[in-house]
Amino acid sequence: MPPSILWLCRDFRFRDNAAMAAAAAAGPVLPVFLIDRGLRAQGAASRWRIERALRAFDAELRRRHGAAVLVLEGEPEALLPDLTARIGAAALHMNDWPEPGTIAAQQRLGRALAGTPARLVLHPGHLLLHPRALRTGSGGAYRVFTPFARTLRAIGPDRPGGEAPRLAPLADPPQGLALDRLDLAPDLHRGRAVLERHALPAGEAAALARLGDFLDRAGDYAAQRDRPDRDATSGLSESLAVGEIGPRDLWAIATARARADSAAGAGIAAFLTELIWREFAWHLLIAFPRLARQPWRPEWSDFPWRGASGDLTRWQRAETGIALVDAGLREMRVTGRMHNRVRMVAASWLTKHLLTDWRLGLAHFADSLTDWDPASNAMNWQWVAGCGPDAAPFFRIFNPERQAAQFDPQGRYRRRWLLGWQGAEAEEARGYFDSLPPAWQVSRHYAEDGADPTSGRARALAAHAAFRHRVQGSGI
Ligand SMILES: Cc1cc2nc3c(=O)[nH]c(=O)nc-3n(C[C@H](O)[C@H](O)[C@H](O)COP(=O)(O)OP(=O)(O)OC[C@H]3O[C@@H](n4cnc5c(N)ncnc54)[C@H](O)[C@@H]3O)c2cc1C
Incomplete structure (x- = not known):
């Protein structure tokens, strides 16, 4: 079976990872991470955090499947068509990150792959629902949170996928940049040591553990979430931002706990509302990309x-x-x-x-x-x-x-x-x-x-x- 490329972006996890599951089901897999223009344009702290997620993911990939992430520097449309040809890949699988710059990069890659046997396949997973699933009665995007949240709750999020199946590595993978010498944030002026001292553990297992710990104390969330002097919130935003945990999985785990533990029910309901705010933000950005730069009104x-x-x-x-x-x-x-x-x-x-x-x-x-x-x-x-x-x-x-x-x-x-x-x-x-x-x-x-x-x-x-x-x- 021809191999596939798994283009990693903000999906450093093994659970609910549709792109990984599709690639693994098709044959051998080459996981690839690109240091491209879009990544370099991001803030230093966010790149520092992505580097931590990438390292933790690569270590887990080696431990579970004997595979490693190939790290390359350059633009997807310049690097990935050559790479697919070199390894004879039939498809590139990617979990969607519907950020405008990434969508533009995907489009450029799609054009560069035209006429080759390989194709780019996008899989949803960054959001609770497919980005365009929620529409108002007149077919447009929502602009107000309350009806958006009501509709989302009525439909319910998509079901998460399970653990990715066994992933077969490529027999002779190409060599890329050495992960142990990587520095994605050389411009982190406050110094790595400062952030590292207070860093939350990176990786999927740490994110799941943090979720478990939070759910044990979620009963207090509604009353205490506004108190910066208390440790009352989940601390999961970093993990969500880099995809160490998927929102659908998070929703499913939290609702199962709310059903089993009525004392935590109100706290978990408030927590899920915050997750809907995240969804609403993405709903707006996808429908109106100007949100990031221009006043909405x-x-x-x-x-x-x-x-x-x-x-x-x-x-x-x-x-x-x-x-x-x-x-x-x-x-x-x-x-x-x-x-x-x-x-x-x-x-x-x-x-x-x-x-x-x-x-x-x-x-x-x-x-x-x-x-x-x-x-x-x-x-x-x-x-x-x-x-x-x-x-x-x-x-x-x-x-x-x-x-x-x-x-x-x-x-x-x-x-x-x-x-x-x-x-x-x-x-x-x-x-x-x-x-x-x-x-x-x-x-x-x-x-x-x-x-x-x-x-x-x-x-x-x-x-x-x-x-x-x-x-x-x-x-x-
Ligand atoms: C000016 C400003 C800028 C912000 N910038 C970011 C940002 O860059 N990245 C980011 O993830 N959050 C941002 N937030 C939202 C919020 O502050 C953080 O998501 C939250 O503090 C993360 O902590 P937590 O994971 O413990 O949240 P919890 O209270 O445990 O909430 C659970 C999850 O719900 C989501 N969430 C919670 N509050 C909001 C909110 N107001 N808007 C959207 N989603 C929310 C997050 O994904 C969060 O992890 C911003 C808020 C403000 C006021």
């Missing part, structure tokens, strides 16, 4: 956002003087993660109090987050900025002091990340200083500088009122 193109400024730099360096905002930005610098509630507060501070263009914040998150996801990042930034689909209105502005009082009442979260704040000495807070270039000269003793949330809020509201006046009638 076109009239917001004229909003007088500020561009790069000292305020933006201070925000990026976690020196705004607002404790909750700086704690979140330091958490992200040290770990690549940030609690969802704090992401909202930090994004609101940048776009409302500092009136700074949401795209500058989006780019900083894209470079810094290990769970970077183009759809979730864009939808959430637009949601907070007030220009997105189903967004909170612009005039709903988070007050960081009230948010801190409600969600970090004893200051535990802020003490963990802000050295010197109320005498804090936490090891995590020290990690921030290990990540800084000396030129930044950040004081080791954190002080709130008394930035006044009230005046920033007033300035934002005045800018919005003037803007509304200018574009009156557009429904802003």
Whole structure:
């Protein structure tokens, strides 16, 4: 039987991996990972996380099947037609990652394969349902979350596939780049050591273990998920972003647990709603790729956002003087993660109090987050900025002091990340200083500088009122 190529992208798992199952059923398999333009354009932290996923997957592939991932550098349309010809492959199987740049790369590859005996076969699995399965009554894409979620729950997600069958490696596979010398993130300026100290274990087994651990405490999720000072959420976003676990599998495992454990039922239902938010973000990005770069509501193109400024730099360096905002930005610098509630507060501070263009914040998150996801990042930034689909209105502005009082009442979260704040000495807070270039000269003793949330809020509201006046009638 002719061999197949398994083009890995964001699917570093063995369960619910339709492309792997199809390739393994057809004959010998050559798993391939490409360092292409699309990957290089991504943020450093996300590439660092992909490298960890790739290493863990390759180790497991060797252990289970005696096969290895072939790593190549270049564009798919330049490399893969030659590779298929060289090994006599009849097909390239790929799990879909419906990100606009990857779709364009798939199209270029499809054209390059025309006239050859090989074809590219795409398999769904990155989402709960096939990307175009959910449509409104008039056949269009949803723009509002609640009816989208209602329809998804009514239809139910697609069933996950099981474990991939035995995979036969190629007898004499081509040689590629050495995985042990690979560095996908040479521009990770905060240093690998900083992220590695706080890294969650990578790989499919670790993701499944994390899910199991989360489900044991999911009963508290609905009540505690907004508390950054508690360990109440799943911590699975990184694994979902790199495909160490598939959302269909996650849904099936979580719903089975909810049926068996009624005490966890409400928490798991809330957790599944968050998974539907992820699905909604992808639904929007696929239907409206402009979501990643342009305001969802076109009239917001004229909003007088500020561009790069000292305020933006201070925000990026976690020196705004607002404790909750700086704690979140330091958490992200040290770990690549940030609690969802704090992401909202930090994004609101940048776009409302500092009136700074949401795209500058989006780019900083894209470079810094290990769970970077183009759809979730864009939808959430637009949601907070007030220009997105189903967004909170612009005039709903988070007050960081009230948010801190409600969600970090004893200051535990802020003490963990802000050295010197109320005498804090936490090891995590020290990690921030290990990540800084000396030129930044950040004081080791954190002080709130008394930035006044009230005046920033007033300035934002005045800018919005003037803007509304200018574009009156557009429904802003
Ligand atoms: C400004 C901003 C930017 C964001 N950027 C990203 C991003 O790049 N990548 C990313 O995965 N999430 C992003 N989020 C959403 C959210 O903050 C993270 O998914 C969440 O913090 C991950 O932690 P968890 O896995 O413990 O979540 P849990 O609470 O355990 O939730 C389970 C899963 O649901 C999904 N989810 C939860 N909240 C959201 C949400 N608001 N929108 C979409 N999906 C959600 C995630 O896949 C998450 O892993 C962003 C939120 C904001 C406000």
